Each structure stands twice: as C-alpha cells, then as structure tokens.
Amino acid sequence: MSTVSIARREFPMWIGGQLVRTSSTQTITLPYDGSPVADVYVADAAVVERAVTAAEAGARAMAGLALYERAGLLEEMRRLLARDAEEFATLISSESGKPIREARFEVERSQQTLIASAGAARDLHGEAIPMDAAPTGKGRWAMTVREPIGIVAAITPFNFPLNLAMHKIGPAFAAGNSVIHKPAENTPLSALRLARLIQEAGAPEGAYNAVTGPGELTGDLIVSNERVAMITFTGSVPVGQKIRSKVGLRRVTLELGNNSSLIVEPDADLEMIVPRCVTGSFSHSGQVCISVQNIYLQEKVADEFTSKFVEQTRRLRIGHPLEDATEISSLINVNEAARVESWIDEARRSGAKVLTGGTRQGATIEPTILANVPSHLNISCKEVFGPVAVLHRYGALEDAIARVNAGEYGLQVGVCTQDMGRAFRAAQSLRFGGVIVNDVPAYRVDHMPYGGTKKSGVGREGPRYAVEEMTELKLICWRA
C-alpha cells in the first residue's frame, strides 16, 4: 500500500501563478471502485482567456531565460519530483487506477524526461550554412538560430498523466516557451499538483498554466485560440483529427493510437520474450499506446510460445491499485471496460478461442489471450486499449510483414529473431515510426525519438526532437 494517503480535497486550477476556481465543479473518482478522490473545477471561456493572457506574459519571461537558466529550472523540477515521488505516484494511481508499482515507475520516467529536457536546453543550437556552395552565395555568410514560438498548448490523455505531460512541458521550457496544459478530464490531479512544484522550482509566473474541464469544451476553447502558437496533443485518432482540422497554419504535433504488433520468428529467445509480452500486453491493463496487441507467431514456435504465455499471464495478481502486490487493476471507467468486453464477445461470436481471461468485473477486465481471430475484427485491427493479446500464426516472414504493414496505424512494431540479416530486412520493410528488434513494441526510453506514421500521428516526441517542433528556425544572412 502507498505510504502516502490522499484525503479528499479540492484541486484548483493554476493560472499566472494563482489558484483559480469557478462555480462549476467535477468529482474525480478512483476508477477501481468509483470512490471519490478529489474535486476539480471546470474552466469556461473567461478562464481560458485569462490563461492565454497569463501564458503570453509567461512566454516573454521564458524566452528571456538563458539556456543554462532553462536547464537549471528543469533540473530543479527533477530534484523536487524525486523528493515528492511517493505523493505523485499515489495521485497518479488514484486518478488513473494504475497499479501503484507502475505509477512509481511513471514518476521515475518523468524524471528521465526532465533530465533529457535539460540536456536539450543546453544543446539548443543552429548551424552555419555554406552560402558559397552556390555562385550567388559567394561572399555571404549565414547561420541559423532556434527561437521560441510562444504559447504551447499541451493536451494530454489519461493513461500517463504525469510523464506525457512532462514530454510536452519539458521541451517547451527548454525551447523558451510557456505552456497551457489541459489534462484529461478523469486524471487532472498530478498536473494540478505539478503546478505547485513548477512554481517552487522557480519558473516565471505564467510559464505553466493548468486548466481543467472537458475536452470538447475547455480543450476546444484552447485549440481555437489563435494566440496559442502550437498544439501538442497525445490522445485518440478521432480527437487528433478534430484538432488538426482547427489549427490552420499553426504548428501541431499529434501522438495518436496504435494496435501494436510483434513478430516472433522460430529462433526467438522465448525465455526473454514471453515475460516481456506479459508485461507489454497487460501493464496498466493494456491502456498504453504501444501495448502489445497482435502477436504474429511463426508456426514452428507458436505452440510453445502460446502455452508459456498463457501460463505466465494466469499468474498476474488482480487487485486494488494502491496495494503494492497488484499487477492488474481496473480500466479508466466501467464504460471503457464494457466496450473492451463487447469486442471480446464479438470475437467469440466469430469463432475466436479464449485461451485465458475474457471476463469483466465492474471496470476490471481479466488479462485475456485470444486465438483464431479474423483480422478484420475490432479486437485485432482497431486499438483495443485494454488487457487483450491476439495470437496469429504465419509461415513466411514476408507474409507476417505484409499483414502488419496492411494495418492503419504506424507507431512502433517489434521483431524477434537471432538472425540479424532477417531482422534488418524486416526493419527496412516495416512502415512504422519505430522498429524494436528483440523486444516488445512497448519498449521506450524517454529520450529516443517517438512518434508514428499513418493514423498514429505527425511529429516526434523525445525532448531533443520535440524542441525542434517547438522552435522557429531563423536564418541570419549577411554580406561579408
């Protein structure tokens, strides 16, 4: 059990260094059992306008900080996060229903994101341009510099409420921008607590503003405000498409969904990859954008993989998210769990075999493994975002690659083989933002470039890459 207890209390919004309340409130509940955890406020148009004005002042102040000062701010945020790690982990677990052990890991990863962001601040630079490579450039000199773009609106999903926020705030600060953050409606608590941490770390007023409320109201007001220079969004494909249709000529990064696949060749190291699949498919009940959903097994290895995978999955401990031993807890709410259950039932009716799991209790779905699933069904070709793995069989590697490439998403994919030649050929053929060899597609470190092709989105995260998206490249050219 977490050593920090969170008594139910209110979490006001944070704008321009001040706590902000409205007359409209919302209760945040523990997804596992629906018990109330905290109360937050719903922002209206006036509050969003106030946040934009505060963020304009914040952007001017952030742009005035030298790179070492931006890096110092991010390093201080990391130090404070390490100090308050257990409180943040408890908040994350309480708002999202994520097992506390995974929430603690998220806090550790958030610190890594801050370390990488501080590094990106110190390393922010342009380049010299060899103007005289063209005849009309003779006698000219030029260089590029990276300048802040202004206000960055960060809109984040429920599944990693702290670290996905950090992937936007960290690079935005490194670039010299201010942030208006709209966390997911169900999971705003860690962001609202983060506001106090950022203030304590010494950020200028207005550098970070946290505004809460439903996406279609508060989120839309922020996205539609032309004074916001860039929207960096992580979430679902339909909302990403809606945001894209509204940004016009402004900058946008969209980190969207996936139905991640892993290809397992006959020479794969099963002792290594089977437990990785158990973690990769069922962490946070599969509510991870790169959760292992489709596993393509070469016929020679399929039976052995399947029996080991089923046996290890059955050992997972289901329970209350704040219990230390819990490995599987609830989904974000009962509606989402009912949707996942209906997709499992649809597969059953189409002849799928349930090898383990398949049941729902309230918002909790038992870790589920399915076989004989027609690939056109939702549970395989759409993003399930629940604790479900679908096993497929194949003969030739080329066939598995073609089936994986035929999908509509393109975030990350995994290939497991000891044969480096085959691994490289597969990596070259797979049309994804990232190809992970000899591990699950759910593998990620926070400084690597991360983002998708096709319906998985546009732009890249990982602080060094996000900073490029969050700065204007300016050319300065002069006649010698």
Ligand code: NAP
């Ligand atoms: P979501 O429903 O798309 O919501 C994401 C955020 O957008 C929330 O803050 C939401 O607010 C807000 N929003 C909703 N409608 C909006 C609108 N019209 N204008 C502006 N903002 C709006 O996603 P989710 O259910 O929280 O998260 C699950 C999805 O995120 C999955 O598809 C998953 O794959 C994806 N994801 C992707 C990555 C990645 O890096 N590629 C990482 C994690 C998750 P409300 O909560 O108030 O509706």
